[in-house]
Amino acid sequence: MANKKNNDGNQEEPRRSEEPTIRDKRRVDPETGDVRDPAAHDGAASDGAAGVDASASAPAAGAADSTSADASLSDDDKALLDQAATDLVAEMRSDMLRAQAELVNFRTRVERDRAANREAVIAEVIRSLLPALDDLALAEAHGDLVEGAPMTIVAQKLRASFDKYGLKPVGAKGEPFDPAFHEAVVQLPNPEVKVNTIADVIAAGYVLGDRLVRPAKVAVFVPAD
Structure with a gap:
């Protein structure tokens, strides 16, 4: 093959082609027929196995360290850890029971307030209708409500x-006077009574459960001096 000249007139050396490196790993030499020494292959394999064994033994070493750490704890330390865990569980249980009690109390207050508000609304509505009930009572006292009449129904x-x-109505003739439920409009001295007593009911009073809707207006006998 002729060598090419460069621009200076010098001849360029021929380029050498890079050939791939081929490693013969056959156990038997094809030329002599002898068995080759496998020491080189075994050395590489042993290095890989050693790496695997080292990595595999790492967890075992960690477990051994953990076991030795547990074994290094004294009986007093273990007792302290157990007591701390017991105290923590007891505290969490106490907090849970306290929260449950507060929830029950809250529900009780809500129900009580709801019932009180309901009674207050009903009492206000009934209070607005009491004048009509008073008129019906006066009509009945004067005999205007006859049996079967539309107004009676x-x-x-x-x-x-x-x-x-x-x-429910409160205040009846002959009952002891109670300022919590009765309003004295007239006081009449009477030597026959020992305590203040209702002489007559001018306007009936009413209670709704434990709530006073309207006190009864009454005339009262008072003991004479």
Whole structure:
């Protein structure tokens, strides 16, 4: 093959082609027929196996260290750890029971307030209808409500509705006077009474459960001096 000249007139050396390196790993030499020494291959394999064995033994070494750390704890330290765990569980249980009790108390307060608000609204509505109930009572006292008359039926339905909500009259002639439920409009001295006593009911009072809707207006006998 002719060598090419460069621009200076010098001849360029021929380029050598790079050939791939081929490693013969056959156990038997193809030329002599002898068995080759496998020491080189075994050395490489042993290096890989050693790496695997070293990595495999690492967890075992970690477990051994953990076991030795546990074994290094004294009985007093273990007792302290157990006591701390017991105290933590007891504290968490106490907090849970306290939270449950607060929740029950909250629900009780809500239900109580709801019932009180309901009674207050009903009492206010009934209080606004009491003048009509007073007029029906006066009409009945004067004999204007006869059996079977339309007004009598209306009065009966109205009173039944009030009874449904637990409305009860307070104040009756001859009862002891109670300032919590009675309002004294007139006081009449009477030597026959020892305590203040209702002489007459001018306007009936009413209670709704434990709530006073309206005190009874009464005339009162008072002991004479």
